[in-house]
Amino acid sequence: MIQRKQSIYLFLAGVILLITYFVPLANFIGESNSLVLYIYQVISLVPETETGLSPYFILPLLTSISLVIIISFVTIFFYKKRKSQLLLVRFMLLLILVYIGLYFFHYMDVLENLSGGYASYEFGLVIPGIDIQIPTIIFIIPLVTAMLLFMAARGIVSDEKLIRSTERLR
Numbered sequence: 001m002i003q004r005k006q007s008i009y010l011f012l013a014g015v016i017l018l019i020t021y022f023v024p025l026a027n028f029i030g031e032s033n034s035l036v037l038y039i040y041q042v043i044s045l046v047p048e049t050e051t052g053l054s055p056y057f058i059l060p061l062l063t064s065i066s067l068v069i070i071i072s073f074v075t076i077f078f079y080k081k082r083k084s085q086l087l088l089v090r091f092m093l094l095l096i097l098v099y100i101g102l103y104f105f106h107y108m109d110v111l112e113n114l115s116g117g118y119a120s121y122e123f124g125l126v127i128p129g130i131d132i133q134i135p136t137i138i139f140i141i142p143l144v145t146a147m148l149l150f151m152a153a154r155g156i157v158s159d160e161k162l163i164r165s166t167e168r169l170r
Contacts, residue, residue: 006155030117
């Protein structure tokens with residue numbers, strides 16, 4: 001039963017989140033420093049300038065995304081244990097929400113203060129007339145992943161209902 005639709009959703013969620021390892025999350029170009037935020041490190045663009053951040057600074061973001069990727073691929077093979085599969089999918093949804101909260105409410109503020117400038121996105125959507133840039137890739141990837149995980153959870157619940165209904169007929 002690996003060919004269920006929720007297995008496809010879980011696989012796609014893991015693959016889409018792998019994109020975040022190869023795309024810079026944001027650029028912070030400021031007066032005092034210029035920083036680039038990746039999921040695994042913060043790089044200073046100014047030569048011979050340190051970021052002043054601990055190597056463990058980025059660990060919560062890296063941990064949450066890595067756990068979701070690993071658990072999504074492992075959860076595919078829990079097709080015989082639907083209740084534990086559903087529990088893992090809900091846990092991954094919680095981790096995605098933690099990632100979004102950490103990124104937008106903690107990391108953006110810290111890195112903007114450190115660089116002295118605002119975040120700019122390489123793959124962002126610029127609104128003309130206003131100094132705001134919407135982070136398309138960074139904002140869409142976790143939302144698409146959350147949507148895929150939600151659809152996987154609905155598929156698991158529907159499978160569980162189907163199994164219960166066939167057991168009543170016996």
